[in-house]
Amino acid sequence: MAVLFRLSRRSYRGSGAKPGKSAAWYNARVESGCVAGLSREDLDLAATLTSGQVFRWTRAEDESWIGTVGGRRAKLRQADDGRLWWEADGPDGGAFIRSFLRLDDVDFPALAEGWCARDAHFAEAWARQPGVRVLRQDPAECFFSFLCASVAPIARISGMLRGVASAYGQPLGCVGGVTLWAFPTTTQLAEADEEALRALGLGFRARRVEEAAGVLAELPPETLSALRGRPHADAKRELMRFFGVGEKIADCVALFSLDQDDAIPVDTHVWRMACAWYTPELRGKSLTPAAYARVGEAFRDRFGPFAGWAQQTLFYRAAVLRARA
């Protein structure tokens, strides 16, 4: 594992020239299939893709969802009976989709049943919206997504990331009426300077993205994905070496892309719920590192090794459903 160094502000500034993206036709073989035996409790595709863990999926006119994962295009549609119809770039499109949705390694309804019996607040959130899974994202896209997510509503995060992808990522043509770009590689993203990123609406996040891309471009491409399987504390410490990455963002990356299912990202919503329900002794206090650790402990104590999944259902209720109300 390469050692990552937290950089101070880089003196070098790139030219800002955008990489050529004209002659990029993507010709991977498209595969298709169906995942049978899925219920709405196993997966609610629409809720999962709008739950604030991914930001570049769009709904097509035929109710299907179009997006990319790690440079592969995918089209997903969940039928009323729960079955999931998919199209994706090969090879092994079916395994690729199952991995993204974590269908093979997490029995979500079984976990939720236990949590409903144990926790009335989870039960209420689950009754309103079951099937909000935690995805296995591409670690690099997840990392930059949450670097852009500071103090921004989901709609704005989506706008920033679409801008970044279309400016610096590989064009992948049009699927179901939706124009797709791969999320830029760190090498491509390292071409962006702060000014260009600010022009895309990133605001104070522009410097953070520029510096992180510059660091990652000098490291092996698998640097972030190599954090999978590392102890949570180690992975978190590595991530927090980047300027702009604190505990919350590190936990988001760990949970949503590194299979760290017990990571608890403590944002304002989770903090409020914790103070109200799980850690009343923290009411009125500020979210210090000690308090942050205490909230994570309380969630893990209550929900166990997949506490991050419980957190996502509670977050969906507190943030997404409330925002729509």
Place this chain on the structure above:
DNA sequence: CACGGCCCTTGGG
């Protein structure tokens, strides 16, 4: 260690 000021912008009321 705890607290507050500050950073950018924009979607939505």
Place this chain on the structure above:
DNA sequence: CCCAAGGGCCGT
């Protein structure tokens, strides 16, 4: 028009 939005850093 105004506000709040899934933070983090840097001072005190």
